[in-house]
Amino acid sequence: MMREPTLHEVTITSGFWRDRQNLNAAQAIFYQWQKLEATRCIDNFRIAAGLISGFREGFFFSDSDAYKWLDAASRIMFHYKDPQLIKLVDDFIDLLAKAQQSDGYLYTYNQIQFPRQRWVDLQVEHEFYCLGHLIEAAVSHYETTAETKLLSIAQKAADLLVKEFADSTPEYTDGHEEIEIALIKLWKATDRIEYLSLAKTFVERRGTIKLFPLKMLSQVLDSNRRMNLVAKMRQAWLREHPDHKTFKLPERNKNVVPFWAVPRFVVNALSGKYNQQHKPVADQKKAEGHSVRFCYLKTAETMLAQIPGQENRIQPLREIWTQMVTRRMYVTGGIGSLPLSEGFGRDYELDPEVAYAETCAALGSMFWSHEMANLTGEAPFEDLFEWQLYNAASVGIARDGCSYFYNNPLTSHGTINRAEWYDVPCCPSNLSRVWASLGKHVCSFDHSEIRINQFFSSKINIDSQRQIFLHIDSELPWGNQVKLRFDMEKPAPYDLIMRLPAWADGCSVLLNGEVIIVHLSSSLPGSPSANGLDFFAARWMRLSRSFNPDDEIVLIFDMPVRLIKQDRRLPKCGGKYAVARGPIVYCLESVDNSKDIMSVKVNAESLKSFCDATLMDGTWVIRGLDISGEPITFIPYMLWANRGKSQMTVFVK
Incomplete structure (x- = not known):
């Protein structure tokens, strides 16, 4: 069975994604740390450790933002040996060790306030x-450094969960899925079967809480009581510390929130749909509720389905993925059409202005599709991963790495x-951790097959013992050529399997300059x-042969x-x-167009793609005419709002 590579085996070498990994490592990760410090998220751990006095800041779940940063930083520093970043990571791990209680408990909200x-x-x-x-951060750190200090902290926490909840009731399942994915990863890293068992237990208990609406209402009221108590304590503390300066966040975006959003959110929350507690997981047939939580649950289910004996999960997962993709997903790959609920609406309820389409939801869907591809080996899952990566996910970070979108209409x-x-x-650190580990998504392989899942310029270590490497030089997403070159001492037989994306009208394949015929897999039935x-x-393109040193395969899409x-x-x-070209969705932005972009009727035959060197340091645009002959300019959707506020639309007539 083919496996995904480790970060040790693939390096992104150049091109579009190397540029973004450089931005991630040189700018975004340090900027995010500065903001975590400025908002006193990191101070919460110092207070819990008894190192400083102060008042805890942020929501009850703000610890997770620091952990995702640590996850991203751990992945980044594998390829970027930045001494400053390494020190930040090491110091934060030391801080976590001091903040963690002796039995493994670590949750600053309760440790400090309750x-x-x-x-x-x-x-x-x-x-x-x-x-x-x-x-998850601990597993990433262990994989990239082989050090165990953070892993030991995580295992202490996981051991406490096993002790407390292995035999508990369904009430003890979290409202936001994530622990299930983490425990499966920890099992793979440590071979401790109790972590896998607890993950499976959490998944299978979900949706079985009796009298859920009453219990949910009770918890909401109690949580509000606790937050109100914290707010009063904070006001008292501020009166005693008048010199304390509170970090002021930028003004929130004025999102479109229809009148019906509030009652629907209440109904979704009390019914259990919001957090996938409305029925047992095996009986859930639609993409429903909070979109990030839904995707994290399905990711965990798919990881479980890869274990022998769990094959009965595969077809239901495929069916619900299809339902989400064909009826409840925007053309950008964004998911979650309901504000407040931050989740799925009904079939075809995809209003482009109301669209929540949270960056984290796109990332969650990518996690799920990646695991579905690992499970089935089917090309559509890799295709959606690519589409969402370029559009619904990467729109979430600005060109400078220092400003972000949360929701993406x-x-x-x-x-x-x-x-x-x-x-x-x-979203910021969640996106950073994905960008930092893109190498793991390039391919899958074993001793006889190499499957190219994503066309990122990279160097792949196929076989360390025989010194077999595969180099990918990709012009995507702007150019249409991808070159693959074998680097080895002796010929070696392989089945080289390359994805033919759905966005391509066709593909020419050349071997050492000569056009060749490759075997095409059948496309899957869809809706x-x-x-x-x-x-x-x-589909997949298969080339089976004994490859020679320096053999070069060229794909021209x-x-x-x-x-x-x-x-x-x-x-x-x-x-x-x-409007799209290759894997990129384009949009009209008012800063580039003189007329009302909301009413454009396009002359389709006039549209041409080229690189405008004067636009945002060089950007591939699509230019043409509307039906009245007036010029119009489309830019990649992921790049909109990089020049201040403006009107924008993906759609034309």
């Missing part, structure tokens, strides 16, 4: 969620802008898609400008078109 309380209001306050991100009338930071800054995308058209028609049932964009 030292006699634990595991309180789990459907609301996310203790397990926070520990999950601690564990597909149409804006000028009220949305990137923010320097958020009161819930979950009509509301967003106009057909990921089921993605057909990448025309495409108009992607939206289902007429979609609100406000039904029957309209999105």
Whole structure:
């Protein structure tokens, strides 16, 4: 069975993603640490450790933001040996060791504000969620450094969870899934079967809490009581410390929140749909509730399905993935159409202005698709991973790495802008940890097969003993050529399997300069898609032969400008078109266009793609004419709002 590579085996070497990894390592990760310090998120751990006095700041789940930063930093410093970053990581690990209680408990909200309380209001306050991100950070740090100090901290916390909850009732499942993924990863890192067992238990207990609406209401009221008490204590503390300076966050974006959003959120929360507690997991057939939580749950389920004896999970997972992709996903790959609920609406309820489409939701969907690809070996899952990476996820970070989007509408009338930071800054470090580990997504391989999943310029260590390497030189997402070159001393037989993306109209394959015929897998049966995308058209190209040293395979993709028609049932964009080329969705931004961008009727034959060296230090744009002959300019959706507030829309007539 093919496996994914480790970070040790793949290095992103150049091109689009190397530039972004450089930005991640040189700018974003340090900026995020500065904001965590400025908002006193890190001070919370110092207070818990008894190193300083003060008042805890931030939401009850803010520990997780620091853990995701630690996860991202651990992945980054594997390829970027920055002494400053290494010291920050080492010092933070030392701080966590001091803040952790002797039995493994680590949750600063309770440790500081309610030292006699634990595991309180789990459907609301996310203790397990926070520990999950601690564990994921520890596994990443162990994989990249082989050091065990952070892993030991995580294992102490996990051992406490096993002790407390292996035989507990369904009430002790967290309201925000994440611990399940983390425990499975910890099992893989340590071979401790009790971690896998607890992850499986948490998944299978979900949706079985009796009288859930009453218990959820009780927890919401109690959590609010606790927060109000903390607010009063904070005001008293501030009166005693008048010189204390509070970090002021930027003004929040004025999101479109329809009148019906509040009652629907209340119904979703009390029914259990919001956090996937409305019915047992095996009976959940639709993408429902908070979109990040849903995707984290499905990621954990898919990881479990990869274990022998769990094969019965595969088909239900495939069906619910299909339902999400074809009926409840925007053309950018964004998911979650409901504000407040931050989650899925009904089928075809994909309003581009109301769209929440949280950055973390796209990342969660990518985690799930990646595990589905590991499970099935099917190309559509890799296709969606790529589409969301370029569009719904990467729109979440600005070109300078220092401002972010939390939610990502597909149409804006000028009220949305990137923010320097958020009161819930979950997305920045989540995106950073994905960018830092893209090498693991390039390929899968074993002793006889190499499957190229993503076309990132990279160097892959296929076989250390035989010194077999594969170099990928990719022009994507702008150019249409990808070169693969074998670097080895002796010939070696392999089945080289390369993805033919659904966005490509075709592909020419050359071996050492000569056009060759490759075997194409059949496309999978799919369903009509509301967003106009057909990921089921993605296939595999197979080239089986004995490869010689310096053999070069060149892929030349057909990448025309495409108009992607939206289902007429979609609100406000039904029957309209999105413009795309290759894996990139484009948009109109008012700063580039003199006319009302919301009413553009495009002349499709006029659209041409090229690099504008004067735009944002060189950007591939699509230019053409509307039907009246007036020029129009489309920029990549992921780059909008990099020049201040402006109107934007993905859709044209």
